[in-house]
Amino acid sequence: MAIALLVMFWSVVWPYVTGALLLSGVVAAAWWLWRTDRLVRQRDHLWRQADLINAGRRTLPEVDAMTGTEFEELVASLCRRDGCVEVRRVGGANDNGADVLGRLPDGRSMVIQCKRYAPTSTIASRELRDLLGARVHFGADLAVFVTTTRFSRPSEKFAVQHGILAIHRDHLGAWNGGASLMSLADINGAGQGDARHRTRWKQAYSK
Known part of the structure; x- marks a missing residue:
């Protein structure tokens, strides 16, 4: 029934469906970029901290x-x-x-x-x-x-x-x-x- 209604009114709802799909894609891409950036920053911080320790270490x-x-x-x-x-x-x-x-x-x-x-x-x-x-x-x-x-x-x-x-x-x-x-x-x-x-x-x- 739902599919039949969707087909009947496709010309009306397709812009909304397309917009929702595009918005979902943008949100997913933004989340992936944010997560990747956060991981890179965390790794960079750990590397920098290790470099500081090694550079400053004295016997x-x-x-x-x-x-x-x-x-x-x-x-x-x-x-x-x-x-x-x-x-x-x-x-x-x-x-x-x-x-x-x-x-x-x-x-x-x-x-x-x-x-x-x-x-x-x-x-x-x-x-x-x-x-x-x-x-x-x-x-x-x-x-x-x-x-x-x-x-x-x-x-x-x-x-x-x-x-x-x-x-x-x-x-x-x-x-x-x-x-x-x-x-x-x-x-x-x-x-x-x-x-x-x-x-x-x-x-x-x-x-």
Whole structure:
């Protein structure tokens, strides 16, 4: 019955049927192009991210040989690699306890203190207290302390209690190797070489 009616009134409805078919074809083509473009952009982003990691990767002995300024620039570049914005190095005389400032990908502000010390050195709690002062001075949401050495037990405890992201030598190796900055927050206050930490380090690295 429906087919018979369609045949009878074909001269009237054919423009509408043709238009509907054409519109469907245009919509399908547009969806296919959008999906293809999205896939290409995602793959391009992954390739660019991998290139950034490979280009910025340094061995820890190479980091140890850097000057303080070079180390601060490395930390700033790792932040940019992880999607942080407005990143700038401010270290030097009268830096008010900050070496790097910027914003995390989620918009929160951060202040970073960088200490390139010999691996045998230890970060004392007083240096973390200075960073707390810098967080207040700059009105930052997050304070990060990055070092090429380790934290003393009291300083590590102090960092966790006051919400400071304490990146010691092992964490720096993970970050430099491709782990994201914020993935290190999941293992903050842990590690510095013990077996349990190395398992958690691998989990952070895979994020």
